[in-house]
Amino acid sequence: MGIGKVFKDDNTAPINSMDFCGDGTLLITASDDESIHLYNINSGDSQKQLYSKKYGVDLIRFTHHNDAIICASKNQWDESLRYLSLHDNRYLRYFKGHRNKVVSLSMSPVNDTFMSGSLDDTIRLWDLRTNVCQGIIRRNGRPSLSYDPEGIILATAVSGNSIKLYDVRNFDKGPFSNFIVHHPQPVEWTGMKFSNDDGSVHVWRTLTGEEIAVWGGHHSKVGCVQWNPKLMMAASACSTLSFWIPSINES
Template sequence: MLPMELTDEVLKSMEVGMAFRDYNGRISSMDFHRAASYLVTASDDESIRLYDVQNGMCLKTINSKKYGVDLVCFTDHPTTVIYSSKNGWDESLRHLSLNDNKYLRYFKGHHDRVVSLSLCPRKEFFVSGSLDRTVLLWDQRTEKSQGLLRVQGRPAVSYDDQGMVFAIAYGGCIRMFDARKYEKGPFDIFSVGGDMSDANVLKFSNDSRLMLLTTSDGFIHVVDSFRGTLISTYNVKPVSSHATLEASFSPDGMFIVSGSGDGSVCAFSVRSGKVACWGSTDSEPPLIKWAPGSLIELEILNVKGRVWIQKTRK
């Protein structure tokens, strides 16, 4: 069977293929495992859920009543995650085994809500950005942070696909760091066209050639990660100060799907602009993730505590 090529027409043909409605609150975060067919979600109902996406099954639900849960990311292992709390009194990050619901390690250092979290794809490192205006660098094997960078705004952070570079966005610019020499400061700084609103989400494409940055004013900026050239900027409805504008590259890096402040989902071609838009009666911006390596499974999105899987029509 030949792999499907993603085109404008294929993207427009996508429709809801499966829905999970087993939530009692808004979904705040989700992540696909890079290798296994697993999805993990975090919800305002203080739960973490593990899904087998290929078979359409919820494998496990774990409650985090004491700490709450906000952001969640897989480690290399498909049944361990790192997540941030959402209780307002303990901003530690936690390394959790989903198999036996045991904490493997606590990472303490932030003093306000963690708003951005990115794990290194090649090593046991990760980086976190907080409203306390710090970015901390961590090694999963030790509780103390390995480095601290101070920022002048809400930070969005991301590792590239090789784990050699990480980027921090705030204040209208993306700052590029060599992961081995981060203490020397950024080796390059890219402007995103004068957009000074809060950075929300920063991501590299799978081949690390492009970056996308979303901001609270509803902008999605696409930047050449080598030259720093601003390739394109798309605009959706702005989001409120407590919300996050989520967006995701397709596996081939040629398309972007994005939420919007009016609850809709928009798709853009990096080459030619807007391709499609799916409306919603919800006013919360949906979360968007594209399954790694899959051109058929477009995205998982959150609408009032539901998870949807969109697929191409047969």
């Protein structure tokens, strides 16, 4: 892979989160400079720029509509989640309930529900059609969570190297599976995602540090990486956003 295009001047602070839309044609980014940028993948251009000066913006995620997103606040006084229309930069709904910083957000791939995990030791289930919380899972520690591609299983991970799997339809009955990730030190999860392929999972052995590729080019710490769900490309970001595409070997 090689860098196909770089956007150097769009952000004045690190990009903290980004997401591809379901059909892979758009990428949305959120930055610590309180800006939201929308990029067209087919043309490789910046398409729209919005700001969230009052709340800040973090954990940005597309809904099932390319002109609407959900996101978390990034300030010291508000922990609400927001449903934002990109068409007219208008908040459609607020989701209040968390009492500490929201650190994980996952949109269901099949309907209008989504999950949020917070440092208040709760995971909450929401529905875009109402601001009333639909359910709560209580777990101690920093939670990371993800829906599976069918929207049936919810995976949660917290400190202690433990991953628990829930049936979304019966999450109130507790996890149906629990397993431990063996690692020499306790793990603090910062993100997790189901593999959306034929079921294979590639693992890098932490004890040997074996690697298959190194992508260089960023001038500071890379804070987030996303693969396009439809195209052979990826995006990575510090305060600079880079698109990665297969390089052509001319030899």
